[in-house]
Amino acid sequence: MKEGYYVDERIEVAATLSPEFFKSPSAYGEAVDKIFARSWQWVADADVVKAPGQVFPFQLLEGCLDEPLLLTRDESDRIHCLSNVCTHRANLVCEGPGTERMLRCRYHGRRFGLDGRFLSMPEFEGVEDFPSDQDHLPRCSFGEWGRFLFASVNPARDFAEWIRPMAERMSWLPLDEFRFSSERSREYRVQAHWALYVENYLEGFHVPYIHPDLNATIDYESYATEIHDDCILQLAHAKEGEAAFDVPESSPDFGRKIAAYYWWLFPNLMFNFYPWGLSINVVKPQSERSTKISFLSYVWDESKIGEGAGSQLDRVEREDEVIVELVQTGIRSRLYRGGRFSPKRETGPHHFHRLLAKQMGHKEP
Numbered sequence: 001m002k003e004g005y006y007v008d009e010r011i012e013v014a015a016t017l018s019p020e021f022f023k024s025p026s027a028y029g030e031a032v033d034k035i036f037a038r039s040w041q042w043v044a045d046a047d048v049v050k051a052p053g054q055v056f057p058f059q060l061l062e063g064c065l066d067e068p069l070l071l072t073r074d075e076s077d078r079i080h081c082l083s084n085v086c087t088h089r090a091n092l093v094c095e096g097p098g099t100e101r102m103l104r105c106r107y108h109g110r111r112f113g114l115d116g117r118f119l120s121m122p123e124f125e126g127v128e129d130f131p132s133d134q135d136h137l138p139r140c141s142f143g144e145w146g147r148f149l150f151a152s153v154n155p156a157r158d159f160a161e162w163i164r165p166m167a168e169r170m171s172w173l174p175l176d177e178f179r180f181s182s183e184r185s186r187e188y189r190v191q192a193h194w195a196l197y198v199e200n201y202l203e204g205f206h207v208p209y210i211h212p213d214l215n216a217t218i219d220y221e222s223y224a225t226e227i228h229d230d231c232i233l234q235l236a237h238a239k240e241g242e243a244a245f246d247v248p249e250s251s252p253d254f255g256r257k258i259a260a261y262y263w264w265l266f267p268n269l270m271f272n273f274y275p276w277g278l279s280i281n282v283v284k285p286q287s288e289r290s291t292k293i294s295f296l297s298y299v300w301d302e303s304k305i306g307e308g309a310g311s312q313l314d315r316v317e318r319e320d321e322v323i324v325e326l327v328q329t330g331i332r333s334r335l336y337r338g339g340r341f342s343p344k345r346e347t348g349p350h351h352f353h354r355l356l357a358k359q360m361g362h363k364e365p
Contacts, residue, residue: 005357007350016338017353021360022193022331028288035267035359036065038156040163042269042282043081043149045180045298049073053099053114057084057092060140060151063292064285067153069140070094072103074114081142081151082116087135103137112137146175148280156359157230165228166263166271172248177300178277184297184305186314190321192328194268194285195356197293200324201281202232202264202348210319217242217309218259225348230355232348234262236309243275243308259309264348266355274310276301289328293317 005021008014021027041061048056049071060067070084070093086093091107094100102119103112111119116137124130143150143159145167150159190197200206204223208215218236226233238244238259245258261273270281277300284292295313299305330336341350 005360007353007357009354011341011343011347011350014341014350014353016341016349017356019331019336019338021356022196022328023288025288027360028193028285030360031356032064032285034361035356036061036285037153038359039267040143040150040152040155040157040159040265040269041065042280043069043071043151045147046079046144046149047147047180048097048149049079051099052077053101054097055094055100055103055114056097057094060153061284065153067140068092069151070103070137071149072100072114072116078115079142079144079149080115081140081149083138083140085137086110087118087137088121093137147178148175162230162265165231165233166265169233169252170261170263170273172251173273173300178298179300181277181297181299184299186295186317188293188295188317188321190291190293190324191289192291192324193288193331194283194291195352196327196331197283197291197320197324198264198268199349199352200320200327201262201270202234202352203346204234204236205342205345206323210323211316213312214309214316217311227347227351230266232264232351234264234348236260236262238308243304243311245273245275264352266352267359272310274304275308276304276310279310279313 005018007017043058044056052073052075054073056071058069060069068084070082072080072082074080084093086105086107088105088108088110091105093103093105093112100114102114110121113119116139118131118135141152141155143163145163204220208220217239219239222237224235226235236259238257242259247253247256247258263271268283272279272281278298280296280298282294282296284294286292295317
């Protein structure tokens with residue numbers, strides 16, 4: 001096996017990423033800057049700034065990036081994603097959601113428009129070359145897919161290209177009809193490295209061993225994985241009599257009994273589509289040994305809740321947590337040096353490890 005963060009492009013000869021990536025505090029800190037600060041992250045749906053004048057402050061990827069940002073909708077009905085840090089002395093400009101005509105920092109009274117442009121500042125007579133472009137609130141890269149909003153501090157990839165495979169494949173779904181369900185949404189804490197949680201998600205290899213109830217609803221033999229540049233699709237086909245999508249003729253999946261579309265977008269977002277709706281999973285790294293997972297449920301057809309692959313999300317999640325936490329213990333072993341990939345069942349984890357090695361900036365020999 002080769003040392004360092006190298007993963008061979010040929011899965012038949014490839015070994016997994018060095019265990020040091022998963023257990024080193026310095027590697028974790030490096031990944032925050034090289035991977036997450038350059039990634040697209042889920043923010044919210046557009047309802048948080050539904051009407052002109054509404055503002056919504058948030059921390060981008062809380063517990064990891066913790067970047068203070070702000071969504072606004074101005075009087076021209078345009079959404080903006082801005083830095084929430086005052087350009088005077090770094091106080092937070094907006095301290096809570098609400099409706100505003102302008103933004104005013106309560107520390108020293110500096111004011112900004114809802115588009116982030118500097119408006120005024122008291123007691124600044126005599127300051128030369130003021131105001132300048134540096135006095136506006138910095139704009140943050142921002143993307144929209146249907147009702148869903150995303151942001152990035154310094155994106156490595158164009159948003160439209162990053163989301164294109166999922167947006168095109170799922171274009172037949174009426175996302176505007178999906179409604180957020182707080183009672184079906186959950187947060188989980190997993191005592192494991194975030195990437196161990198992701199690699200577990202990216203293969204169905206473990207389903208017959210870890211998820212007996214899920215395995216009873218899907219056809220394991222026809223489970224399929226499709227690899228794209230920055231995302232992976234896992235297609236779960238329904239067994240006879242189990243819930244499946246009514247796929248239209250316009251879809252490449254027409255005629256197939258799809259129980260679930262499991263989409264992963266690099267590095268930490270999962271969009272799980274079921275006949276009843278959508279579960280968005282946001283994987284939030286907290287440290288090299290701790291991860292928070294947010295399950296955000298959007299219901300489309302309430303009559304199908306409780307059926308098929310998406311009927312027991314909480315149970316499946318807890319089953320995954322148990323196994324991932326055991327892997328966390330094992331990967332810290334001084335005797336474990338890495339493993340190999342199954343070409344039939346682990347193309348997803350292999351691609352994920354390749355992307356991690358690339359983003360960490362290690363050259364291939």
